[in-house]
Amino acid sequence: MQRLHLHLVSDSTGETLEMIAKAALAQFEGAEVVRHFWPMVRSRQHLDRIVPELTANPGLVLYTLVNPETRLRLEEHCRHLTLPAVPVLDGVTAALEHALGREAHGRPGRQHLMDEAYFSRVDAIQFTIAHDDGIGWENWEEADIVLAGVSRSSKTPTSIYLANRGFKVANIPL
Known part of the structure; x- marks a missing residue:
């Protein structure tokens, strides 16, 4: 059986990303998946701590990062390591931007506001x-x-x- 290293990279709690990954993985019964969870990745330094793990355990990278610099840096690392990187909320966010006629705020953790x-x-x-x-x-x-x-x-x-x-x-x- 093939083992997949699944890297979940988020600039917030990662709860949304974990739920999406869990829902998708439920479609692959018996798959051997090793999860690597990286929450609160909000700076270059945070991201640079992940790179050795990506190198040591190559696999699929799923991410929810709203900061353009952090996203770009992760995508560059993944390209360099020839790892697929999937921005899991981009499709939904783009559809909402189109439907609402405005751009997303681009701030992490907005669903966790104390309102x-x-x-x-x-x-x-x-x-x-x-x-x-x-x-x-x-x-x-x-x-x-x-x-x-x-x-x-x-x-x-x-x-x-x-x-x-x-x-x-x-x-x-x-």
Whole structure:
């Protein structure tokens, strides 16, 4: 069986890149893939630390880098090493630019902003934890969802999942 070294290079957490790689790899059952994960690559120095690994373990490079200099440098290294390098978000970003009639911001990690939606999710999680298993009944009316069920029916994990989606949840044992 052929072994593939898969290098995942990101200028942010790399979470998006990992999910894309995982989804694509699911189509290749039994493939032997060695993942090399490189998050927060935002400078020439960060990138230069990766090159020895690319040289020692040649394979496919998937990347999400928005800084033009960092992208160009990675692409040059890959060309020099004759490694395929795939900018996984470029097609989607280009289609969105065309559809919206404007250019992308080109800043890494924009999906992880601490904006109003983020703080709303934090509030929902705090509310949910404070209203787990019948606790805090005095203000259940503030809940978006009230789960009721018998013991050991996964009310708490379901509540936490929903809270991560921004819902204030209270759960009550029957």
